[in-house]
Each structure stands twice: as structure tokens, then as C-alpha cells.
Amino acid sequence: MTRITYWRSLCFRVPALVFVLFLLLAIGFMRGLDFVVRQSYEDFETRQVTRDVARARAGLRSFEGHLRTSVGDWAPWDDTYRFMSGAEPGYLASNLGVSSLTNIHVDFIAFERFDRTVVASEAIDPVTHAPTGFPDAAFTGYATLLASLNHANPDSVASGLVALPRGPALVAARVITNTDRNMPPNGVLVMGRYISDDEAADLKRLTVLDVKLLEVPPDSEVEPNKVDVTFASTASVVGRVVLEDVQGRPVLAISVDRPREGLGYALRTLTYAGWSLMAFVVLFGIGMSVTLELSVLRRVARLHAQVSSIGSAGRRRWNVEVHGSDELAELAVGLNSALRRLEETELALQHAADHDPLTDVANRRRFEQDAVRELEERRREGGSCSLVLLDADEFKSINDTYGHHSGDKVLVWLARTLRSTMRSYASVARLGGDEFAVLMPHTGREAAQAAVERLVSRLELGVCMCDGEAIRVGVSTGVATSPEDGESLEELITSADRALYASKGPRPRGT
Numbered sequence: 001m002t003r004i005t006y007w008r009s010l011c012f013r014v015p016a017l018v019f020v021l022f023l024l025l026a027i028g029f030m031r032g033l034d035f036v037v038r039q040s041y042e043d044f045e046t047r048q049v050t051r052d053v054a055r056a057r058a059g060l061r062s063f064e065g066h067l068r069t070s071v072g073d074w075a076p077w078d079d080t081y082r083f084m085s086g087a088e089p090g091y092l093a094s095n096l097g098v099s100s101l102t103n104i105h106v107d108f109i110a111f112e113r114f115d116r117t118v119v120a121s122e123a124i125d126p127v128t129h130a131p132t133g134f135p136d137a138a139f140t141g142y143a144t145l146l147a148s149l150n151h152a153n154p155d156s157v158a159s160g161l162v163a164l165p166r167g168p169a170l171v172a173a174r175v176i177t178n179t180d181r182n183m184p185p186n187g188v189l190v191m192g193r194y195i196s197d198d199e200a201a202d203l204k205r206l207t208v209l210d211v212k213l214l215e216v217p218p219d220s221e222v223e224p225n226k227v228d229v230t231f232a233s234t235a236s237v238v239g240r241v242v243l244e245d246v247q248g249r250p251v252l253a254i255s256v257d258r259p260r261e262g263l264g265y266a267l268r269t270l271t272y273a274g275w276s277l278m279a280f281v282v283l284f285g286i287g288m289s290v291t292l293e294l295s296v297l298r299r300v301a302r303l304h305a306q307v308s309s310i311g312s313a314g315r316r317r318w319n320v321e322v323h324g325s326d327e328l329a330e331l332a333v334g335l336n337s338a339l340r341r342l343e344e345t346e347l348a349l350q351h352a353a354d355h356d357p358l359t360d361v362a363n364r365r366r367f368e369q370d371a372v373r374e375l376e377e378r379r380r381e382g383g384s385c386s387l388v389l390l391d392a393d394e395f396k397s398i399n400d401t402y403g404h405h406s407g408d409k410v411l412v413w414l415a416r417t418l419r420s421t422m423r424s425y426a427s428v429a430r431l432g433g434d435e436f437a438v439l440m441p442h443t444g445r446e447a448a449q450a451a452v453e454r455l456v457s458r459l460e461l462g463v464c465m466c467d468g469e470a471i472r473v474g475v476s477t478g479v480a481t482s483p484e485d486g487e488s489l490e491e492l493i494t495s496a497d498r499a500l501y502a503s504k505g506p507r508p509r510g511t
Contacts, residue, residue, distance in 0.1 A: 030273070041260070042231065042237075045229075045231075045237045045258065045260060046229045046237075048258060049229055049237050049238070049239035049256055049258045050227050050229065050239060051342075052207075052209050052239060052256045052258060053227050053239040053240070053241050053254060053256050054227075055207050055209065055345060055346070055349060056203060056207055056209060056211045056254050056256055057241065057243075057254060058349055059203045059206045059207045059211075059349070060170075060199075060203065060213075060243075060254065062206070062349075062352055063170055063193065063199065063202070063203075064159050064160070064170050064172070065357075066105065066357065067106070067159060067170055067171075067172040067191055067192075067193055068157060068159050068172045068174075069357065070104045070105075070106060070172070070191055071157065071159075071172045071173065071174045071189055071190075071191045072157065072174060073404065074095075074189055074191075075157075075174040075175065075176050075177070075189040076154065076155075076174075076176075076177050076178070076179055076181060077178075077179055077399070078178050078179045078396065078400070079091055079095070079400065080111075080176055080189065081176055081177060081178040081179075081183065081186060083111070083119075083120075084111060084113075084119060084176050084186045084187040085186060092120055096109065096120065096122050097122070098124055098129060098130070098131055101122060101124050101129075102124070102129055103405075104191075105193060106191045106192065106193055107123060107124055107125075107126045107169070107192055107193050107194045108121070108122065108123035108124070108134050108169075108190075108191070108192045109121065109122050109123075109189070109190065109191050109192075110122075110134060110189075110190040111176070111187060111188075111189060111190075112146075112187055112188045112189075112190065113186075113187050113188075114151050114187065114188065116146075119187065121134035122134060126193075126194040126196040126198065127196065127197070127198075142162040142164075142171050142173070142190075142246065144246045144247045145158050145159070145160060145162060145171055145173055145246045146158070146173055146188060146190070148246075149173060149174075149175055149188060150175075151175055151185055151188075152184075152185070153175065153185075154175060154177040154181040154185055155181075156174065156175050157172065157173070157174040157175075158172070158173050158174075158246075159171065159172035159173070160245065160246040161195075161243055161244070161245040161246065161251050161252055162192070162245050162246055162251075163218055163245050163247075163249065163251045164192075164194075166194060167194055167195065167196075167215055168194070168195045168215055168245070168251045168252045169192045169193060169194045169195060170192065170193045170195065171190065171191070171192040171193075171246075172190070172191050172192075173188055173189065173190045173191075174188070174189055175187070175188055175189075176188060176189050179396050195213050195215075195252060199213060200212060200213045206348075206349075207345055207349075208341055208344075208345050209256050209258075209345075210256065210257040210258070210259075211254065211255070211256055212254075212255040212256075212257070213252060213253070213254060213255075214252070214253040214254075214255060215251070215252065215253075216242055216250045216251055216252060216253050217250075218245075218249040218250065218251060220242075220250050222242045222250050223242070224242045224243065224244045224250050225241060225242070225243070225244070226241065226242075227239055227240070227241045228240045228241070231260075232257075233260075234260060235259065235260055236257050236258065236259055236260055237257075237258050237260055238255060238256070238257050238258075239255070239256045239258070240253055240254065240255045240256075241253065241254050261334050269331065353365075354366040356415075356429075356430040358408055358411060358412060358430070359411055359412050359414075359415035359416075359430050360415070361415045361418070361419065361428045361429055361430050361436075362427060362428065362429035362430075363429060363430065364429065364430075364431050364432065366429065367427065367429030367431065367437055367439065368489065370427045370429075370439060371387070371427075371439050371489045371492075372489055374439060374441050375482060375487065375488065375489060375492075378441075378482060378483070378487075379487060383442055384442070384443060384444045384445075384481055384482060384483070384484075385439065385440060385441045385442065385443060385481070385482050386439075386440045386443045386444065386445060386447070386448035386479060386480065386481045386482070387437065387438070387439055387440070387479070387480045387481075387482075387492045387493065387496050388437065388438040388440065388448060388451070388452055388477060388478070388479050388496065389431075389435065389436075389437050389477065389478045389480075389493070389496040389497055389499075389500045390435075390436050390437075390438075390452075390455075390475045390476060390477040390478070390500065391433075391434045391435045391436070391475065391476055391500070392410065392411075392414060392434040392473055392474070392475055393473070393474040393475060393476055394474075395407065395410070395433075395434040398410055398471060398473075402466060402467075402469060402471065405466075405467075406466040406467065406469070406471065409464060409466045410464050410466065410471060410473055411430070411434060413464040413473070414434075414436070414459075414464075414473055414475070415428065415430065415436065417455070417458060417459065417462070418436060418438065418455065421451070421454055421455045421458055422438055422440070422451060422455070423440070423443075423451070425440075425441055425442075426438050426439065426440045426441075426443075426451075427439040438451075443481075444481060445479060445481040445484070448479050448481065449479060452477050452479060455475070455477075456474075456475065456477070459473055459474060459475060460474075476500055476501075476503045476504045477499075477500060477503060478495075478496040478497060478498065478499030478500030478501070478502070478503060479496060479499060480492040480493075480495035480496035480499065
């Protein structure tokens with residue numbers, strides 16, 4: 001009886017021991033897999049939120065660029081110059097007021113002489129847009145910014161973050177000169193925009209991110225410009241970077257909160273897989289347990305490999321592939337949706353970096369890149385390409401007569417006419433002010449002149465309607481062709497510029 005009892009006991013013990021062994025192995029495997037997935041997602045989410053913070057910083061820089069554009073439109077203007085010289089008594093009533101600041105998205109503006117004497121200033125509350133008055137004490141906050149201006153250079157401009165009594169602000173300053181820049185500068189124009197809830201909301205819309213802008217005390221002991229990533233919970237990960245003002249002191253923190261949707265899907269998938277693995281161990285034994293384990297492991301490993309490859313150096317993938325209809329497939333769908341939004345946001349930021357914000361044609365930076373690339377191709381393969389420079393006739397008179405708002409509409413109308421008149425392969429760009437350029441690949445001088453004549457004829461037949469006023473716009477043009485007029489961009493611009501001013505007739509030209 002003893003021997004029979006022993007063998008019966010052994011027959012029960014061995015399967016139980018085998019079952020317990022594989023159960024422990026399964027539990028250990030799932031815990032290890034959980035650790036690997038969590039670590040992989042943390043690495044991936046760290047890279048993602050770091051890129052999100054970089055996009056948020058780029059969006060804030062675009063606000064600063066808008067401010068530089070606004071101060072660049074007002075400072076080199078004859079009316080502003082005459083006002084600073086005491087010869088334009090109606091300037092403030094015509095141009096300075098709550099509506100003017102609201103239209104250009106500016107919270108305060110000041111006209112200063114080089115000795116820091118304030119000639120005029122205006123300020124509005126960033127929330128209510130009611131006039132608040134501009135405190136003179138605030139001017140000490142950006143003395144460093146104003147000190148960086150070159151008073152002898154009519155194009156000198158400086159901008160950056162400044163800590164003011166009301167809070168951090170983006171400030172841009174530029175020396176004041178006349179439109180033609182042939183008179184010595186006679187003061188400094190300062191424009192500023194507080195970092196308020198409106199800016200945070202605009203930044204959210206621009207970047208499609210959960211962005212917060214937080215004021216940082218100047219005496220805080222933090223490391224500026226370093227992205228800190230914190231896994232606040234299983235639901236979100238936070239990226240934060242502290243920015244410096246123009247004096248090198250911490251002043252503003254950008255915080256981006258990214259939901260950890262992928263991790264939640266992964267953890268739920270691992271939970272279901274673990275219970276399934278336990279069930280198969282109980283019902284089907286070692287064989288089915290191993291089969292389930294390998295099946296889940298392969299799918300998760302494949303997902304991990306695809307997720308890890310996204311954004312890696314030399315490889316740019318915008319989707320992951322997981323077959324099936326379970327939570328792992330839902331995770332892939334959610335991740336692919338997030339990646340598509342990321343791609344759309346990056347394309348929008350790239351478009352904003354390459355195009356003029358007013359006319360939506362290429363800006364100077366994009367134009368120079370296209371032109372250099374086209375000229376290099378022509379040097380390798382031969383052939384011609386032409387450059388057309390043009391500016392609006394009497395544009396200053398339009399601004400003086402109808403105002404800057406109508407002047408902007410004229411520039412938009414002129415850019416639209418240019419794009420519709422020129423061939424589809426031509427590159428149209430705004431170089432600044434009322435100056436435009438057209439790069440025409442594979443085009444000789446005669447064809448370029450014909451295109452210019454078509455444009456002139458079309459402008460003569462049309463008018464720009466601005467607030468009920470019909471404004472007729474003429475242009476002066478200059479054409480240069482490579483290689484006859486030069487093989488470098490600088491040579492072509494010089495030749496076209498010379499032809500443009502020759503078409504205007506003899507007149508003094510600004511510096």
C-alpha cells in the first residue's frame with residue numbers, strides 16, 4: 001500500500017509541479033515583458049515630448065517674428081520719422097490707439113530718443129484691451145535689449161524675452177528712420193506683447209499640443225534651455241524647458257503635457273494576454289501556454305521594434321503595422337493617428353518658416369535656397385534661367401494716403417496677381433516691403449521679358465479694391481538672365497536691381 005500510495009502521490013505531484021513551474025515562468029515572463037514595454041514607451045515618450053517642447057519653442061519664436069515684422073513696418077516710415085522730428089502733429093491720433101495695438105497684436109508701444117527720453121507711449125491690458133498707461137519704470141526691464149541696437153544702422157533690430165513688472169513679454173525694438181533710409185536715424189521704436197493666456201491659447205492652436213506658459217521668478221535656481229521630462233502618472237508625461245530673457249535670467253517656462261495613450265493600450269493588452277496565458281496553462285497545458293506566449297511575444301516585439309524605429313536617425317516612418325482587431329491593433333490605430341497629427345503640425349510649421357505671413361508667397365530665405373539650387377543645376381546642365389525683381393510704384397504714397405491696412409491689401413493682391421500670371425514652375429517670393437522677386441527656371445531673357453509684359457498688361461487692366469477704394473497699382477521691373485548677367489545669385493540680383501532702378505528713371509536711392 002505504501003508503494004502504491006507513493007506512485008499515486010508522484011503522479012499527482014509531477015503535473016502539479018510542472019503546472020506551477022510553467023505558471024511561475026509565465027508570471028515571470030509577463031512581469032519582464034511589462035518592464036520592457038514600460039521602458040520602451042518611456043524612451044519613446046521622452047523623445048516625443050522633447051520634440052513637442054521644441055515645436056512649442058518654435059511657435060513662440062514665430063510670435064517673436066511677427067513682432068519683428070510689425071516693428072519693421074512702423075520704424076522705417078516717413079510719418080514715424082517726421083513725428084520723431086516734431087513735424088507730424090497728427091501722427092499719434094492717426095496711428096496710436098487701442099484699435100491699432102489690437103490689430104497688430106501688440107500690448108504696448110513706445111517711441112524713444114537715443115538718450116532714453118520717451119516721446120510717446122501707449123499700453124493696453126492684455127486681457128481686456130483697455131488702455132492702461134505705460135509705466136516709465138518698465139523701461140528699465142529691457143535696457144539690455146535697447147543697448148544692443150546700433151544707432152547708426154537704419155536696419156538695426158533687436159528682440160527677445162524681457163521680464164517686466166506685469167510679467168514676461170516678447171519685446172522688439174528698431175531704430176527709426178525714413179522709408180528710403182537716406183536720413184540718419186532719430187530714435188527707437190519699441191513694441192511688446194505680454195505672455196498671457198491668449199498667447200498660450202494661440203500656441204495650443206498653432207502646435208496642436210497641450211502647452212502651458214508659466215512665469216519663472218528671475219532668482220530661480222534652474223538650468224535654462226534644458227528639457228526636463230517627468231512621468232507625472234500613468235496617464236501623462238510632461239516636458240518642461242525654462243527660457244532666459246535678454247539679460248540671461250530665467251523668465252518663462254514652456255510646459256507640454258502629452259497623454260500616455262499608447263502606454264495605456266499596451267498595459268491593457270499585456271493584462272489580457274496574461275490572463276489568456278494563465279487560462280491556456282490551466283486548460284491546455286504546457287504546449288498551448290508556450291504557443292500563446294510566443295504569439296503574444298512576437299506581436300509585442302514587432303510593435304516595439306516599429307515604435308523604436310520612428311524618428312530614428314536615417315529612418316523616418318509615420319505609421320506602425322499590427323495585424324488583428326484586438327487592443328494591440330487599437331494601439332496601432334491610436335499611435336498612427338497621433339503620428340499623422342505630428343506630421344501635419346510639422347508641415348504647418350515648415351510652411352510658416354518658408355512663406356511670407358502676409359502674402360503667403362515664399363519669403364527671402366526660401367527664395368535664396370531655391371535660387372542657389374537652380375543656379376547650381378544650370379551650371380551643371382547648362383541652359384538659362386531668369387530673375388525678375390519688381391516693386392510697387394508709389395507704394396509709400398498708397399500707405400500715406402490709405403493707411404498701412406490698405407497697403408497690406410495691395411501687397412496681397414499684387415502677390416496673387418503675380419502667382420496667377422507667371423508660369424506654374426516659376427518661384428514667386430516677397431523679399432521685404434513692396435519688393436518681390438520671380439525666379440524663372442529654363443527661361444531666357446526674351447521669355448522673361450514677355451512674362452513681365454503680360455504682368456504689366458494685367459495690372460493695367462485691373463485695380464485693387466480696398467474698403468471701397470479702387471487703387472491702381474503699377475510696378476517697376478528689372479530682369480537678369482544667367483549666365484549672360486552672372487552665374488551667382490548675388491550677380492543676378494545686382495544686375496536685376498540695376499535694371500529695376502533704371503526703369504524708374506534717375507532719382508536718389510535710399511541706403
